[in-house]
């Protein structure tokens with residue numbers, strides 16, 4: 571029996587694939603590569619020394635998703651596939667609702683058809699909105715996403731609650747990630763944003779490697795220790811480990827439950843810059859800018875529910891998060907881009923791998 575990993579070629583998905591393979595799971599990846607590169611999957615195989623099937627399929631394509639379930643014995647699904655850029659979701663909301671919400675509905679329809687009722691879903695702390703909640707944030711906090719991306723996550727959570735209400739055999743974990751950063755310790759896989767990074771850590775890393783001139787710090791007049799925004803940064807490998815714990819939990823209990831995956835510690839933007847400089851010995855020039863609209867002053871998790879019910883606890887501190895980010899960035903200054911270029915040339919080993927990526931039948 572296999573675990574289907576949608577969005578498995580992406581940032582968090584690829585790290586979770588490594589963790590799953592290392593734990594002995596059989597996995598099948600489904601990804602349309604809209605925001606990723608199949609080189610990430612080649613490196614997952616390289617890191618783990620294990621093979622797995624990967625399908626280049628869009629979740630909206632029900633016929634091909636159905637074929638994946640026909641061709642394989644799938645036991646549970648970890649569902650990462652989705653679009654995630656907040657700004658883009660404001661300018662193109664329909665694309666976000668269609669991809670994220672309709673994609674999830676299609677997936678669940680096919681799961682239902684094949685009697686696969688165990689699902690781990692990538693939700694986000696963004697469902698809590700930017701203000702009005704007590705800090706640290708528990709799972710009982712008021713839900714109030716402030717942008718279309720966040721609302722897709724909230725809607726999907728509601729849909730999954732209804733799916734469970736209609737059929738109590740479903741077992742669903744809603745994992746609300748805080749701010750995932752870092753990379754696998756080998757430096758072979760990591761976050762590869764396309765274009766200008768939206769998020770703090772990839773931006774800092776690109777400044778340090780010389781791809782960008784300076785960091786813009788969005789706001790220094792927040793009611794925080796140094797005036798800059800505070801967030802809960804979590805190592806992507808700790809996050810990946812959280813998925814394994816959730817997967818184990820949904821094997822033994824039915825229901826639908828939400829879990830915060832964060833460390834419970836908040837760091838300001840300037841503290842992150844300092845931590846990165848200290849851990850990597852690189853300078854990160856920055857300048858102060860206006861606040862970014864929609865940003866919260868402070869957001870960090872109360873992760874005690876995940877600790878109690880999943881037995882999950884993050885183990886990597888901020889120094890490790892920075893060191894691992896830097897190892898990835900330094901060794902891959904253009905992310906997987908070089909490989910994208912190589913892919914275009916004929917008869918490269920990478921192209922050979924691209925042929926391994928299964929196309930829909």
Ligand code: NAD
Pocket residue numbers: 576577578579580581582583600601602603604605606607627628629630649650651652653654669673692693694695747748749750
């Ligand atoms: P990512 O973009 O690196 O990975 C998402 C993957 O899904 C990509 O490989 C993309 O090609 C694939 N995909 C998107 N739409 C698809 C579709 N219709 N069919 C098939 N594949 C599709 O993003 P990530 O950072 O790894 O995030 C994974 C999940 O976690 C997303 O659902 C995201 O919303 C959620 N999340 C991310 C963060 C974060 O800060 N990175 C925080 C909270 C939640």
Ligand code: WQD
Pocket residue numbers: 654656693694695696748749750768769770771773785786787788789798799800801839862865
């Ligand atoms: C962190 C802090 C910024 C960039 C976002 C999404 C959220 C979730 C995680 C998916 C804030 C500041 C940032 C920069 C800066 N994703 N900053 N200069 O906003 O907490 O969350 O990613 O679910 O939905 O909204 O993360 O990394 O963008 O920002 O000063 O160039 O860094 O203002 O205080 P955020 P972030």
